[in-house]
Amino acid sequence: MMTGMNTEACDPAESAALREIFASRPDAVPPAGPEAVRSFETEHGIVLPEPYRTFVAEICDGLREGPPDYGLLPFAKTPSDWGSDRPERLLAEPFPLTEAWLWEADGDGAALSEQEFDDRVELVFDHGSLVLGTDGCGMYWHLIVTGPQRGHVWLIDENGAIPFGTRSEASLMPGVPGFAGWVTHWAQDRSWFADE
Template identity: 85%
Template sequence: MMTGMNTEVCDPAELAALREIFASRPEALPPIGSDAVRSFEAEHGIVLPEPYRTFVAEVCDGLRAGPPSYGLLPLAQTPPDWGSGRPERLLAEPFPLTEAWLWEMEDDETALSEQEFEDRTAPVYDHGSLLLGTDGCGMYWHLIVTGPQRGHVWLIDENGAIPFGTRPGTCLMPGTPGFSGWVTHWAQDRSWFAEA
């Protein structure tokens, strides 16, 4: 399990780095303010992890162009391709994973029926996370807001769920974990995935 992030107090250096990255982007949406953040948290029974919490309140509530490819979503929005018939997103329910799960790699002996697969993966998509955006083709970036992975960013798509930012050589997506690390990685125009 990944640890070491402080999701309770906003690090001034992280916030300064985020401000610098977004200051030069005319496509950045204005921040929503602390009252709107507190209202959202009360409505959903959560406290957003830092530095994302301060970021949306004071710096920016979305970006029309990257990160990810189709823009950073405003707080609590879903991308157009998310679909309207999906189950309700339950932010207060803990995100169920603590390590990558590549369901496409499971062999036929452990394969689940379609209903079992849907029952098992639905919480991965809908519990304890905010959607940050999409890279298209069903690739969704989630900020985990509840559970042991709180504060981490995960990529969830048709192939599996992978955390961003773990030790190099041990994960498909090495980098600095958390929202700030994810944004910085994007701003440096680096590949999300480890080189083979």
């Protein structure tokens, strides 16, 4: 399991790095403000992890262009291609994973009925995370807001769920974990995946 991030207090160095990255972006959406963030948290029974909480309250609440490819969404939104027929997102329910899960490679999935498998995948998409944005073709970046992975960013798509910023040599997406690490990785124009 990935650990070591402080999701309770905003590190001044992370905040400064985020301010620097977004300061020159003409497509940056103004910050939402502390009151909007607190209202959202109360409505959903969560506290957003730092430094994302400070980011949307004081620095920026989205970009029209990357990261991800189709822009960083305002904190209370889902992408236009998310679909209106999806189940309700339950942010206070813990995100169910602690390590990558590739649907086709899952030996346990074979023991599940199709409905049980679909229900388990649905939990990954809809429990304990905010959608940060999309790279298109059903590839969604999520910030985990509840559960053991709180504060980590995951890519969830039709093939599985992969955490960004795992520290092992065999990681699919190595980098510095957390929202600030994810944004910095993008700002440096680096590939998300280890083999690219």
